[in-house]
Amino acid sequence: MDTSEDEDWTARSVEVGGFEVHRLLPHRPRRTVGSWCFVDVMGPGRTTASQGLDVGPHPHIGLQTVTWLVAGEVLHRDSLGSEQLIRPGQLNLMTAGQGVSHSEETAGIYEGPLHGIQLWVAQPEATRQGPAAFEHHAELPQIEFDRAVATVLVGRMGGVESPARRDTDHFGAEVSLRPGVTTLPLDVAAEHGVAVVEGRVSIGGTVVSANSFAYLAAGRSEVAIEVPDGAARVLLLGGPPFPDELVMWWNYVARTRDEVAEAHRSWSGDDGRFGTVSSPLGRIDVPRPPWAG
């Protein structure tokens, strides 16, 4: 890395819904890159009849979930009544606002290789107490570079813009890289992150392997990514540094502990705030936050 503020790190493995995932963000002390506040790489692994990615109904507030697959299929169900199968190259984008619940399922739906990425975007003050929403994009715009092709999931890259909803000025693209050096344009006002999903790359002389993350401080107009061998697939994420201090606990992105405690009471008491998901899986619950009375 060529500036002192840049960093890189390797994911920690955690289990989600019976499936191994690699958590790249948050990574102390860095909690956000732009408004991106959570990055999990799911797999690569296999789902079978008895073992899959099965995350029962659970609540969210104050964030958008962004789901992107490299291989496999996952069924999304939510409390808005959405039921949407997602496949590689497609985008599922759910906005929680003041409250939504959803499930993600492969049992009885899909058996085979599964590899994907799930991200959260923190919502800004203007929309975080607003209504929930869900959208699916079967096709997204692509842009060609010398040795790469980028699919723009959210925001704008090189004059190409995703149709996906965006509440802050963030950006995200999947970049599929061939061997050699590719120079990608960056927004100088934004900080960026490179999440390596497949293969390995070299950025400023630092090798970043699969399931690792490189943070690039604001102030760059481009980044040169070298693929030493084989091919590589990365997610390039960016945005202006998020202005608010976040309180993140379990599936909630808030500004105060009281907001989290209130969400917890609503979910535990099933008071209607988070609606109902029509799913064969059981609701997920957690003990109350330690500061909640």
Ligand code: MN
């Ligand atoms: Mn979720």
